[in-house]
Amino acid sequence: xxxxxxxxxxxxxxxQKTLDRQIERGRRHDPDFTQVDPLAKGTPxxxxxxxxxxxxxxLERLHGPGVLAKYFRIKRRIVASGTxxxxxxxxxxxxxxxxxxxxxxxxxxxxxxxxRKE
Numbered sequence: 001x002x003x004x005x006x007x008x009x010x011x012x013x014x015x016q017k018t019l020d021r022q023i024e025r026g027r028r029h030d031p032d033f034t035q036v037d038p039l040a041k042g043t044p045x046x047x048x049x050x051x052x053x054x055x056x057x058x059l060e061r062l063h064g065p066g067v068l069a070k071y072f073r074i075k076r077r078i079v080a081s082g083t084x085x086x087x088x089x090x091x092x093x094x095x096x097x098x099x100x101x102x103x104x105x106x107x108x109x110x111x112x113x114x115x116r117k118e
Contacts, residue, residue: 001056019053026050037111063099074098089114
């Protein structure tokens, strides 16, 4: 995804086409991205990649440009270096902190099986 974003900034026409193509391939398996947990065993690769790209695009659309950088700044601050296991729930909790809003319901609406971390 980051490579695609670099390509877009460099005005490489293929970058946007690649992004659009992968999201479309994911939608073949889950048209509105609300039915299939991309982390479930046996999930098609096109769905995993397409849904991931869709999520990143939506987070930027909903929370502004630079939200991915904000996520990584918050992650470095609140997740201990060398943490042995970083789950999707951990990830969503960091995203929530980064945007200042509980994103668990939104991720659940996209079929991610995530929970609040205490």
